[in-house]
Amino acid sequence: MDNLQVEHALDWMAKTNEKIQDNKEYLTTLDQAIGDGDHGINMARGFGEVMKKLNGEAYQHAADVMKDAAMTLMSKVGGAAGPLYGTAFLKLSMTFKGTDVDYATFSKGIEDALNGVKQRGKAEIGEKTLVDVWSAVANALRENEGFDSEVILQSAKSGMEGSKDIKATKGRAAYLGDRSIGHLDPGSVSSFYLFESLAEVINEGA
Amino acid sequence: MSYVGIVLISHSPKVVEGIKDIIRQVIHDVPIELAGGTDENEIGTSIEKIQVAIDKAYSEKGVLLMYDLGSAKMNAEMAIEMSEKDNIKIVEAPLLEGSYVAAVESGMNKSLDEVVKALEKGF
Ligand SMILES: Nc1ncnc2c1ncn2[C@@H]1O[C@H](COP(=O)(O)OP(=O)(O)O)[C@@H](O)[C@H]1O
Ligand SMILES: [Mg+2]
Numbered sequence: 001m002d003n004l005q006v007e008h009a010l011d012w013m014a015k016t017n018e019k020i021q022d023n024k025e026y027l028t029t030l031d032q033a034i035g036d037g038d039h040g041i042n043m044a045r046g047f048g049e050v051m052k053k054l055n056g057e058a059y060q061h062a063a064d065v066m067k068d069a070a071m072t073l074m075s076k077v078g079g080a081a082g083p084l085y086g087t088a089f090l091k092l093s094m095t096f097k098g099t100d101v102d103y104a105t106f107s108k109g110i111e112d113a114l115n116g117v118k119q120r121g122k123a124e125i126g127e128k129t130l131v132d133v134w135s136a137v138a139n140a141l142r143e144n145e146g147f148d149s150e151v152i153l154q155s156a157k158s159g160m161e162g163s164k165d166i167k168a169t170k171g172r173a174a175y176l177g178d179r180s181i182g183h184l185d186p187g188s189v190s191s192f193y194l195f196e197s198l199a200e201v202i203n204e205g206a
Numbered sequence: 207m208s209y210v211g212i213v214l215i216s217h218s219p220k221v222v223e224g225i226k227d228i229i230r231q232v233i234h235d236v237p238i239e240l241a242g243g244t245d246e247n248e249i250g251t252s253i254e255k256i257q258v259a260i261d262k263a264y265s266e267k268g269v270l271l272m273y274d275l276g277s278a279k280m281n282a283e284m285a286i287e288m289s290e291k292d293n294i295k296i297v298e299a300p301l302l303e304g305s306y307v308a309a310v311e312s313g314m315n316k317s318l319d320e321v322v323k324a325l326e327k328g329f
Contacts, residue, residue, distance in 0.1 A: 076244075078249070078252070082280075083253070083281050086284065
């Protein structure tokens with residue numbers, strides 16, 4: 001894969017939606033442990049709506065797919081994940097706009113999305129949020145030179161697993177303090193599904 | 207005469223309805239609009255609801271957004287950015303007490319900045 005085309009972007013969202021729907025209960029269980037137990041419900045509702053929206057339109061550019069995903073997630077997710085994922089996809093759409101989404105553009109997009117999410121959540125790396133996964137992937141992309149599914153998958157996985165043994169200092173889980181240690185961060189797991197899906201798209205589109 | 211409008215944002219529609227009832231016993235003319243719950247009125251917040259509430263509460267004196275929990279603030283910030291207006295502000299104050307004070311101040315014909323200052327000092 002040299003460029004992220006419209007069909008790749010659509011496939012990326014469809015695969016993410018499948019994983020989110022399949023793991024709705026699991027995400028909710030994770031959020032029950034250190035939050036309010038709605039992350040699976042929020043994400044399943046949001047991505048379900050994203051698929052409805054995307055299936056009803058014809059797209060010319062990956063940027064427009066990202067934009068519609070962003071707008072839908074913002075209004076439909078309900079919890080913190082709404083503005084956070086909404087911001088991430090909006091940044092991707094802004095960076096992709098008007099150009100071929102080659103590796104450099106894609107990698108810049110993820111970087112911009114990461115910065116947008118950090119700003120939106122006032123969060124830094126290591127606070128046990130989805131920022132940990134996005135930053136791990138952004139770093140890996142920066143150090144590489146082409147779409148490589150394994151690099152994306154492994155970096156997302158390490159970001160997700162790294163969220164387990166640290167204390168939450170942002171989001172609802174922060175209210176638990178030390179008791180948040182030892183649990184995976186739900187938002188990091190849903191972000192892992194997003195990047196796992198991307199890795200699959202890259203494999204299939206190679 | 208126009209007043210600084212107030213938008214109450216909460217994860218629950220019932221919370222903002224109750225707060226509005228309490229304020230309305232005392233303050234009648236200040237625009238108070240509600241953005242409680244998700245689009246389906248479940249627990250959560252909705253940017254769309256916040257945007258609609260801002261539009262309804264809007265006057266040239268501006269609008270103040272009051273919120274309950276962290277994720278509501280993120281949605282409020284997004285709604286402000288998307289409105290592209292510069293006289294809409296968020297304050298950090300307890301939702302009930304803060305909104306009450308904001309309504310009283312606005313009712314005394316204060317400017318947006320004055321209301322914000324009163325809240326920053328009070329909490
Ligand atoms: N301030 C923040 N900055 C970055 N990420 C955050 C922040 N607050 C929450 N999150 C992420 O959002 C996830 C929770 O999402 P969700 O359950 O949908 O929202 P809520 O906390 O409103 O119930 C967390 O697991 C975390 O990854
Ligand atoms: Mg939650």
